[in-house]
Amino acid sequence: MITVERVTRRFGSRTAVDDVSFDVKAGEVFGLLGPNGAGKTTTLRMLGGLIPPTSGTVRIDGQPFTRATSHALRERVGFLTETPGLWDQLTVEENLLVYARLFSVKDPRSAVRSILETFELRDRRADRVALLSKGMKQKLAIARALVHTPRVVLLDEPTANLDPQTARTVRDLLRTLRDAGRAIVVSTHNLDEIERVADRVALVSGRLIAIGEPAVLRREVFGHRLRVRVGASREGTPAFVRAAEGAGAHDVRADDGLLSMSVDGANGSTPAIVRALVEAGADIFEVADDAPSLEDVYLRLLETGRPEGLRYSSKEYPGAAR
């Protein structure tokens, strides 16, 4: 649904986005991650047709954004900008109504009623926006981006300023939109959140550093790791480490009765490691996959750049393959 082909954006001598390629399918939530100044907002603006790329192409449903097509293509896009940008002197309902009409929604009043219900804003519909809290404004801005039921949804920091309950509502809504076949791109710093909703993530820092499903990125960056909780025994721990290494584990780390190790393959060597630990005298309380957080993956990738063997090919993502 969204195709980004070798997109570069320069502002004078500064390159904000450098040869980035990816695609987002219908029914997919795609997370755009990166530090401040990494080009996330610039990328979103190019996806929304607000600014053109210096080189490369952005397509929506196969149609490239050009001067001639951009107005029509913007009808298919719902864009939550970095700041809510609501008209303070207008009421909640009036803000939504103006946007529903700008997007030529057939029955704007009914569309506004429906989105007010979805976001539980019905009781506040007659309130002036100036009277709303930051969180409510953010909620309203998201509602505004969706009032015309766009096929493509671009969200820049959607849960900024939201309380946990409303953030959960937004996450649920993203899942609902995904199930309804929308293509959703979310730019955020909140890695915990993106991990909960994104089907795939892209890490950008000017250029594309990594792209893939969170679980795959984790595995590619850290390998498959196993966590074994054993009975605490200071004396036994070195023996347990040796036993695990002897059974095929690498990079074994021990911390107060908790062993974390890298293993080859998904589960192939796990029984051998457990047997070796038992034979070394360990009491085993728990064996589980040791999944590093997306934050660990993010930090590692930012420190080291793209590790060898990440799962994208130069054919699929030419910008990432350099």
Added chain:
Amino acid sequence: MNGRRIAALMSKELREMRSNPAAILPVVLLIAVCLVLPFFVAIVLPAMTGESLSSDRTIAEVLAYAQARLPGLDALPPESAAQAFLFQQFLFLFLVAPIVGAVSLAAYAVVGEKQGRTLEPLLTTPLTTAELLVSKVLAAFLPALAIEFFGLALYVALTVSVAAPGVARTLVSGRSLILVALLGPLASLAALQLTIAISSRVNDPRSAQQIAVLLVLPLVLMLVGQVAGAFVITSSMLLAVCAGLAIVWILLVFFSVALFDRESILTRWK
């Protein structure tokens, strides 16, 4: 251009105006001044000083020059003709008032959206630059025009009831119609379009306001020139000015669209 989108954005502008009535206060005040000033000069002042208008040598000279060129004056007695001449000239003030007032609204139009951070979401919609700018111009123009027409109706009504007999009838002429229905609106549109064009390039509404108000100068010169007897602008001259203004306005529409740089506004404006 999509009329529905223009109407949608205009409705937003008008709602904002409704929630902040002080915004149109300058127009209302100027119209009030336009209403009071002619009656003070043509009726109250002569009554206070005890000297009739027609006995003033300068006015008599200007009137003699104007009577040959302006319709309806030569059929009136000297005092009524002097009053009618002045009331006709003060019609020019009604052209200036909406420009000055509406320019203050328009000056804020794009800068205000920038300052409120509401422009970027607006640019994510299918709204074209021309639609955006025309909406802004019309939203400032229509209320100012409505207030101007209301003020003019009051002006004529007051002239009927306060001025000498026959004076009000001279106001209802083809020349006045050109002034009020063509020259005024076209001058306002041109001034507003210029204001909006400048408003999209500056960070402070005052900059746009100050530059655009310069467009009032030619109108003021027309008023002063006529009252001083330097020239009398006839209907055909007014039509020529209107044609010129219409061309200027259309050129300004293209100019303001070309000047509105979406990218710079999004990426460089702080």
